[in-house]
Amino acid sequence: MKRALTGVTGPLLAAILVAAPAAAQQVEPRLERLDAAARPVVAALIDSARTASIPTEPLVQRALEGATKGAPEGVIVAAVRRLAVDLGRARDALGSTASPAELSAGAAALRAGASQTTLAMLRHARRESLIVPLAVLADLVSSGVPVDSAAAAVLSLARRARDADLVEFRRAVERDIALGAPPAAATAAAATASAQSVDVNAGARPQRPGRP
Amino acid sequence: MFEPMDDVIERIARHLRRPVRVDPALDGRVMREISALPAPGGATMVGKAWRWLRRPRQFTLTPLGGLAAVAALAVALLLFRRDSTSPAPPQVASRAFQFVLVAPRAARVSLVGDFNDWDATRTPMQRTGSDALWTVVVPLEPGRYHYAFFVDGSRWLADPSAPVARDDDYGAPSSVLTVGGGGDS
Numbered sequence: 001m002k003r004a005l006t007g008v009t010g011p012l013l014a015a016i017l018v019a020a021p022a023a024a025q026q027v028e029p030r031l032e033r034l035d036a037a038a039r040p041v042v043a044a045l046i047d048s049a050r051t052a053s054i055p056t057e058p059l060v061q062r063a064l065e066g067a068t069k070g071a072p073e074g075v076i077v078a079a080v081r082r083l084a085v086d087l088g089r090a091r092d093a094l095g096s097t098a099s100p101a102e103l104s105a106g107a108a109a110l111r112a113g114a115s116q117t118t119l120a121m122l123r124h125a126r127r128e129s130l131i132v133p134l135a136v137l138a139d140l141v142s143s144g145v146p147v148d149s150a151a152a153a154v155l156s157l158a159r160r161a162r163d164a165d166l167v168e169f170r171r172a173v174e175r176d177i178a179l180g181a182p183p184a185a186a187t188a189a190a191a192t193a194s195a196q197s198v199d200v201n202a203g204a205r206p207q208r209p210g211r212p
Numbered sequence: 213m214f215e216p217m218d219d220v221i222e223r224i225a226r227h228l229r230r231p232v233r234v235d236p237a238l239d240g241r242v243m244r245e246i247s248a249l250p251a252p253g254g255a256t257m258v259g260k261a262w263r264w265l266r267r268p269r270q271f272t273l274t275p276l277g278g279l280a281a282v283a284a285l286a287v288a289l290l291l292f293r294r295d296s297t298s299p300a301p302p303q304v305a306s307r308a309f310q311f312v313l314v315a316p317r318a319a320r321v322s323l324v325g326d327f328n329d330w331d332a333t334r335t336p337m338q339r340t341g342s343d344a345l346w347t348v349v350v351p352l353e354p355g356r357y358h359y360a361f362f363v364d365g366s367r368w369l370a371d372p373s374a375p376v377a378r379d380d381d382y383g384a385p386s387s388v389l390t391v392g393g394g395g396d397s
Binding site: 075104163170174 | 326331332355356358378379382383
């Protein structure tokens with residue numbers, strides 16, 4: 001016996017159309033480690049990020065870090081929300097072609113105090129990956145280097161320097177700061193030395209491959 | 213018995229000469245019908261397709277056939293959703309990194325970070341050489357990672373040989389490792 005399509009399957013079809021997208025957005029199983037209050041809020045933030053084409057893995061990791069460290073629900077939610085905003089701002093500055101790792105590094109730089117303009121200038125200055133330049137920028141600002149000095153130094157080096165050169169530059173700055181040099185002066189000196197292809201890390205320990 | 217032919221003709225002529233009352237809206241209806249007709253020789257594929265699409269139809273299905281159609285549609289939606297939201301990540305080379313901590317009094321040490329879901333059970337560190345030295349090697353792809361050492365299940369330690377993560381949100385000390393395309397930090 002045949003029945004009209006609308007008679008039987010119409011309502012079912014409508015239900016499937018509504019339910020299918022929800023089923024596709026399965027809750028990230030790793031979020032089970034969050035407490036019951038934080039889990040749905042963090043899951044909603046992650047879904048929103050996914051919809052906005054923002055990488056979600058950094059958000060998951062930030063939430064899991066909070067869970068492992070025993071942070072309160074409100075602190076975890078605030079941290080994830082803040083990171084999502086920073087990732088979105090980084091994507092706006094770096095463009096939609098930026099990799100998730102670049103966006104994470106860009107979010108860290110923005111969080112440290114760098115501007116979106118600086119990120120955009122870095123994007124135009126360097127064809128290679130921006131992970132290390134952005135991370136060095138974030139680390140320098142976090143070390144107390146004024147953001148303008150750090151941005152100018154990284155921008156001046158980013159066009160030609162290799163990732164390893166930028167890392168050595170950062171180490172030199174941090175070493176000089178630890179020895180008592182003013183952060184801005186240490187940055188300017190290291191940038192000048194690096195630009196002149198001087199070994200800026202002559203006093204440092206030999207680099208052991210793979211050591212952080 | 214029969215009317216004369218002339219009379220018949222005259223009667224028919226009179227009948228035909230009578231004025232005919234025509235509906236005033238007739239002209240409009242006729243013109244609408246004419247404009248709806250396809251142009252002579254203009255029955256294009258697009259026109260045929262458009263008429264086919266506009267023609268009402270009634271489909272009948274068995275309940276089983278209807279369920280199968282709905283199930284197929286649901287599977288297609290799920291697959292589309294998965295493809296559109298989770299593009300395959302590009303293949304990037306990972307490099308092995310050695311993490312070292314000097315902790316003479318520790319009974320057990322774990323490495324936790326963005327690379328192992330901050331799971332303290334996943335990457336235990338091993339005592340090597342001297343009793344004070346704890347090490348582990350982890351393959352990492354390019355990126356910026358937060359990490360820390362978790363000592364004796366209760367104490368968090370940052371890596372003294374790496375930059376401190378000052379953008380830490382949770383108060384416990386963390387370090388930062390940046391892995392570039394060709395080097396570490």
